[in-house]
Amino acid sequence: MNRFAHRGLLTFGLLAFGIGQALAHSADEHPGQEMAAKMASPETARIKFADVTLLDQNGKVVSLEKDLVSNNIVVMGFIYTSCTTVCPVVSSIMGKVQKQLGARVGTEVQLVSISIDPQRDDPQRLNDYARTFQQGPGWSWLTGSPQSVTVTLMGLGAYSADVENHSPLILVGDGNNRFWTRYYGFTDPTELARAVEKLSGERNAHAKHTAIAMEHQP
Template sequence: MNRLLLSLGLLFAAISQAQAHSADEHAGHDMPAVAASAQATPVRFADVALTDQDGQAVHLERDLVNDRIVVMSFIYTSCTTVCPVVSSILGKVQRQLGERVGRDVQLVSLSIDPQRDDARRLNDYARAFQNGPGWSWLTGSPSAVTATLKGLGSFSGDLTRHAPLILVGDGNSRNWTRYYGFTDPAVLVREVERLGAQRQAHAGHNVAALEQQP
């Protein structure tokens, strides 16, 4: 009986310690699931090499954004609060957009913890959320990731201050919107569709202008 009580006591202590660590690591992560606020924002892409979940070197702007519409999140694999929710939101966006993802739409998730998140960890993590092609999970050297985050206005320097954030933008027009909070996937899909409609209208305007030339 004494041995059983001792085992139960050790188990309780371990659980309490794990909960305390989790609360410390994710301080500031408990955010209400309310409609996210949106703000138009400029972005700058650092010219640095990153690594995707397959271990391939990529440049964010040249290889992934390019002329696509992009939905981008910021996560790390050991996060157990905000990041799984944000990744689940992008997973729903992928399902709702269907075959457009990987064609004219690109999903990107950038780890903000490059010291621990290598390609293998990202690949394992992605399996819980990704359904099909067109979603790149990125890490890299700490300096490359920091430069990338600073250019995107998403650098905090402290994992415990990491808040839900998703960027949606058009690589052609450079129109980007920053979504704070846990955003309804339908809101993100509507923004992708709006950017796509703008593209079509712009293309139609260019065709009309060419036809009017003598």
């Protein structure tokens, strides 16, 4: 059995037996799990997109802001492929979000997973890893040079000098707004999907008000 098939089985095992048991099972492998054990807590924060290029899982050069975030509602997670505890759970949560949102992912909604271990996670490795979790288009898995990934993570407030000690984090936001919501810990996929729906509703309301205002212009 190859390592990616094995990781897929592990992922389903984690979900089947619950996050609490997953944390207890591998307490020494990922110190950041202490944060994950707590209830997921959202907070609003301002983010900044670094002016650098990254690589997606197909080896394509992309700009996170211009190619993936711009004019989209985005759900963004942070992982590395050799992580066997927290990261598969975070990726599984995002996979459930993709399933709940359906065809909207890839049109109005974009999912993004950024590797925090770019020295080992090349596009091919991310591509193999993504197969365990991804259920359709609209989900980009990113890596790049260590320098580009570092400044990207710093701008997003997701940088950790110790890869194995990073806290589970998912960001949700509108590409047209610099203020995004950070969800720390393991968040219910339904809560994330609701956050996307709320942003979508706000977009629609804004577009409607703009159209009405234009109609009443002299």
